[in-house]
Every structure is written in structure tokens, then in C-alpha cells.
Amino acid sequence: MMGRTDLDVSSQPAGSAAGRPAHRWRFVRVGGFDQVRLDRGEDLVALGQLDQKLWVALSCPTRGLEFDTRTLDLVDTDRDGRIRVPEILAAVRWACSVLKAPNDLTKGAAALPLSAIDDATSEGRALLASARQILANLGKPEAAVIIVEDTCDTARIFAQTTFNGDGIVPADAAEEDATRAVIADIIACVGTETDRSGKPGVSQVKVDQFFAEAQAYSDWWRRSETDPAVLLLGDATPAAVAALRAVKEKVDEYFTRCRLAAFDPNVAAALNRQASEYAALGLKALSASSPEVAALPLARVVGGRDLPLTSGLNPAWADAMARFQSLVVRPLIGEKAGLTVEDWAGLCERLAPHETWLESKAGAAVERLGVKRVREILGGTAKGVIAELIARDWALESQAKAISDVDRLVRYHRDLRTLLDNFVCFRDFYNPEVLAVFQAGTLYLDGRSCSLCLRVEDMSRHAVLAGLSRCYLAYCDCTRRGGSERTTIVAAFTGGDSEFLTVGRNGVFYDRKGQDWDATITKVVENPISIRQAFWAPYKGVARFVEEQISRFAAARDQATTDKMGVGVTELAKKPQEGKPPAPQAFDIARFAGIFAAIGLAVGAIGTALAAAAVGFKGLTPEDKLLAVVVVLLVISGPSMLLAYMKLRQRNLGPILEASGWAVNARVRINIPFGRSLTGVASLPQGAERALKDPYAEKRSPWPRLIAVLIVLVIALYYLNKYGKLYEWTGFGKEVKAEQESKTVQPVGTPEAHPAGEAADP
Secondary structure (H helix, E strand, O other): OOOOOEEEEEEOOOOOOOOOOOEEEEEEEEOOEEEEOOOOHHHHHOHHHOOHHHOOEEEEEOOOOOOOHHHHHHHOOOOOOEEEHHHHHHHHHHHHHOEOOHHHHHOOOOOEEHHHEOOOOHHHHHHHHHHHHHHHHOOOOOOOEEOHHHHOOHHHHOOOOOOOOOOOEEHHHOOOHHHHHHHHHHHHHHOOEEOOOOOEEEOHHHHHHHHHHHHHHHHHHHHHHHOOOOOOOHHHHHHHHHHHHHHHHHHHHHHHHHHHHHHOHHHHHHHOOOHHHHHHHHOOOOOOOOHHHHOOOOEOOOOOOOEEOOOOEOHHHHHHHHHHHHHHHHHHHOOOOEEOHHHHHHHHHHHHHHHHHHHOOOOHHHHHHHHHHHHHHHHOOHHHHHHHHHHHHHOOHHHHHHHHHHHHHHHHHHHHHHHHOOOOOOOOOOOOOOOOOOOOEEEEEOOEEEOOEEEOOOHHHHHHHHHHHOOEEEEEEEEEOOOOEEEEEEEEEOOOOOOOOOOOOEEEEEEOOOOEEEEEEEEEEOOOOOHHHHHHHHHHHHHHHHHHHHHHHHHHHHHHHHHHHHHHHHHHHHOOOOOOOOOOOOOOHHHHHHHHHHHHHHHHHHHHHHHHHHHHHHOOOHHHHHHHHHHHHHHHHHHHHHHHHHHHHOOEOHHHHHOOOOEEOOOOEOOHHHHHHHEEEOOOOOOOOOOOOOOOOOOOOOHHHHHHHHHHHHHHHHHHHHOOHHHHHHOOOHHHHHHHHHHHOOOOOOHHHOOOOOOOOO
């Protein structure tokens, strides 16, 4: 952990009350910026005086954090899914006002002592009384502390209470059976609401709705009782109307077809369907309820014909017509074998008032009770009794609210310090012993453990902004329980190298609950990870380039050989009659001499450069030799290391959090020392024994060494012969030396020694 520096700063924000003493703040330098310390009660009381420019965060989401969501919802008073500075200040201000010592909030204790509640104020006294009532309801009247588990289950708290201040009364809140029955009827007709005790009950809104529906239903029935035409057949009228409605459309269709047939006898056959249609039906498995049969006319269409009621009816409509005859025709016009169009119109007209009455139905919600039960309820006193019960329940609203406030206080007592340490400052993030609320767990992958892991909703959208963090990011899809549970995380790799961090690599992610998830890299945002990686990057790049070139050359030569073999085989197949093998290609000595000459020149050039470097290096002092090595390394690796160093110094947590919905107000740096603490690299435990002999180690081949010695020997012989040392030591190369001397030393008096027309000196 990096060192910290404490600073004392007096802060007096603009707009504070005149004469108000400024709070003396204390700051700590960590992560490259100053963060306020909130470890005293007076710091929390004066939090409103702290300039918001000094807050690390200005807002954060209420979901996606490793934090109690109920506490976040209590702080989020406007229910917009985000925590902002005013809401933090309001929560701190309220908690400090109801506690005797605000310093208790800095401890983050799960248990709230009852003695810590300030009973000098009316609100504090109400909270203390409610806390004791909660413990008494839970069977712990002598308890001196209260915890979240005591306050979170309101059903247990109010299980033994009749009234609890929520304006909802269950059926057992009434003393008379008749009132309980009415409450049950209300629940059955207009729905239920859940009481704080967990029981189904009714509110005043539900009661008013029920009695309004009941009155409307009773009034609607009264119209039928005062108009004889509505219930023409008495209690049998509804069934008769239902029977008429069931066949009305089909009967109207039949009489319309008969009118068309009477208008033009030539269309009668077409109105009764064609024989081809019946032939098609004959190929199917039919029954009386088949849709194809029901679509046929109700009876045979003949111009001016009555509708038969006893025979000749479509089998699909036989039952419906039988009910119609029994419930409508026979009671209203007597026994008839056929129905004329006038009879049909008369029946529809006589039952029309009932249909009109049905269409104006009101109070349908209570219809299931029947008009008799509805009028019994309306004539009783249940409405007033239930209203009195609800009023008694509302009278305890303040006490019930105090019980809710107890839950709020217990949660603030436990969680507020953690929230402040992850909002006003990032103390938990820079504390190696704990994880910040946005850290979702630890990813183990490629011999490393990454503790800076965040949950991500939209990977593609998140990566756009998070890439500005200058961190090497790996997005992983995580699955659990065979893939039924899924989540996406982003992990920041701040140690090791990125050589094997590729899409598709698998690892294991452990969340904050200790549950393991299968993790697979699906996207990476590349940035430098370490200076060490940058140092070796040029050499690895050259090695990869050489490997690629060799692979390409080998592949090209292999393909060329394969192509030549294919061409040769094809030519042989085309000329089998010649019986002679193709003439071997003549050895082109000039071509190969040129190749060897080029190779020799290349080797000579390389050897010259190496020899010059070796001679120059040999003449240096030991100090200069060391300096020369350092300079060479810096020339090769320096630019890469410098670029990596600059980017590593710019690593910032802010863009990663902002991509997740935070509003980060400071540059939360992840410098090189701190980055090492966020990613653990595999290493042997201290004091572990290590056997260096590997029974499966690869055998070293002598050929690389022999080839290297041979190259050095060829280069040495070349230069020894060039400078005449080989001739002096062994006599080898004498002819060559004599030839060189004859070309360089000219005898006196030869024509070549003097220009034309000039005489030599005597």
C-alpha cells in the first residue's frame, strides 16, 4: 500500500451562515489525490460544509453494487434509481439528529444499542419506543440492542397486532362474524391489499369501490322489477335471451337466403352450395360439430319457405335450435313445426327490452353475490363498522412510521460509513483489506488474480468510455449452474503481461458471496500492463516477425514444390507413349555461383559489422562497456518503455465507473505501485522447496552450438586471410597474396609507370 499524507484544512463553503465556525477537515493523500477523512462524528455533522468539488463521486446507481439495496433505496428518496449528494447529506443529517453520539456512525456496527438513541427529542423518543415495541413483538423485550434482522421482517413484527397504521384491515380485525363476512365479500369482488402483518385486507378505497358497485347493481335490478317487459318470462327470461342470441345470426342468414331465392329462383342452387363442395366434404372425417358443417345453411334454402324447427335442420345447429324452440318459441307463440319470418321478427322484438337492459348492466363486480346478498349488505351496518376499523388503524400511523424509521436508523448505523467511504472518498478502494462497493469479486485467469472487477450491463457501450481509463480491460461472460445464471464483468489487468490474454481464454470468477462462475474472455481493450512487458516487447516483436517470415517462406516453398510435382505428373500423364523420362535439367553453375557469392557478401557484411563492433567494444574500459550495453538496450527498448510508462501513469478508474453510471468527480489514479496490488501474479510461496531437475525437460541439441561455432570460424578465417595473418601463420593463401602484391607494386620503367610521351628519370 502506498504511503499516505494527512492534511488539516479549514473549509468554509460559500453561503454558510455568518459567524459559523468553519470545520477543520483532515485529508489524506492516496491514489495521487487528496481525499477527505470521515472518521469522526464532527466530520459527519459538518459534511454539508465540505465543498462538493472535493467529493470523489457526485452520484452513483442504486443497483449493480455490492451493497444492501434496501439501504440504498432508503437513501434514494426521489426513487429515481440514483444516489446524489443532497440525498447523502439528508441521510447523514437525519441519522446524526436521532443519535446521542454521531461518532457511532463511524464504527459501522451491525447492532444498534437502544441507549445510543437520543431520547431528548420527540422523534428520538418515538424511535426508542418503537424499537422496544419491535423487540417485544419478537419475543425479546429485554434485549438491549436491535439489528437489521429484527426490523426487516414486518410480517413478524406485526403478526400479533390487530392494527398497525397502514389503513388496511384484515377480516379478523372485526369482532362480529357478519362484518368479517362482508370484508371477505369485498376481497372476493374487488380484490385484496396486503396488511403489514402479511394478511389480506381491505382499505377505504376498496370499501368505497365495493359499495358503489353494490348500489349500482341493485339499482340496475330495480329497473327490471318495475318494467314487466324486461322480465317477460320471469326468471326464465335470461336463459331465453341467451338461446335466442345463440342462433340469431344463423336464422337471419337463412331468411336472407330465402328472400334472395324468392327474388331470383335461378340462384337457389348456388345459395344451397354446389355439389362439388359436398363432394369435397365427403372426403373428410366429419362430425356434427365440424366447422365445415356449421358453415352450411341452417336449412335448405327455398324462396318463401318457413324455417323448419323439427326436421331438415343443419346437424351442427340442431341442439341450439332445440333450446331455442324450448325456451323461446314454445313459451311465447306455442308449439310450431316451422317459423315464419314474421314470427321470428316478433320474437326478437318481444325480447329486445331484456337485451337492452342487459347491455346497460352496472355493478358487474358484485354480480357473483346475487342481488339478494347485495341488498342485504347495503341494508346492514357493515360499511360504517369497517370505516371505523380503518380509522382506528390509521390512528396508529405515526407509531407504525416510527417502526419503519427504526429499520432505517439501524441500516444507516450499519451501512452509512461504508457508503460514505465509497462516495465522498474512495477509502475502501485504496484499502488492501476490503473491497469497494463497485468491486464485484475476483477473477482468476492466466496465473493471475484480478480484484478490480465490475459488473457490466452493456459490454459494447461500456467499452467505449472505459477504454479511456488506459487500463488493460478484459470483458468476460460468466455462467453458473449450467448456464441458467449469467452475468458480465470487466476485469482490469494491472500486472504481468498480455501475451496470452486473448478472446476465448477461460477462467473462474468468484463473486463477493464466494460463488464461483465460469468466465470466458469475449472482448479486450488493449493498453500497457507493465514496464517489464514494454521492455521485452521489441524483442518479442522481432522474434514473431522472424517466425512469421520463416513460416511464410517454408509454406511458399512447400506449395511451390507441390505445384511442380503436380505439373510433372500431369505432363507425364499427357505423354505416356513417348516412353522416355524427361531430360534432367542441366546444372546451371553460374546461377549457383551467383547465389553463393551473394551469400558470401551478406555474411561478410554482417561479419564486418560484428567485427567492427567487437573491436570497438574490446577497446573500451569496463565502465564504458557497461555504459555501451545500457545505451544499446535503451535504444531498443527505451521508446516502448517510455510510452508504456506514460500510459501507466495515466491509468484512471473514473472512466470505468462512469461507463457503469457513476459521476466521478476526481481523477482516481491507478499508479504502478497500486496497480500491482490489484492484480496478483502467481509466485511460489515463501520458504517453499523447489526441485530444479525436470525429468521431462527437453534434450538440448548440439547442432545450434555447432552451427554458431562454424559461423564464427568462417568469419575469423575470412578476416585472417584478408589481413595476411593466415599466410604468415600457415603459408596458406600465398598465391593469392603474391597476386595482390603484383597488382599493387609496379616496377620502375614500365610503360604503365609513366604517362605516354614522358621519359623516365635517369
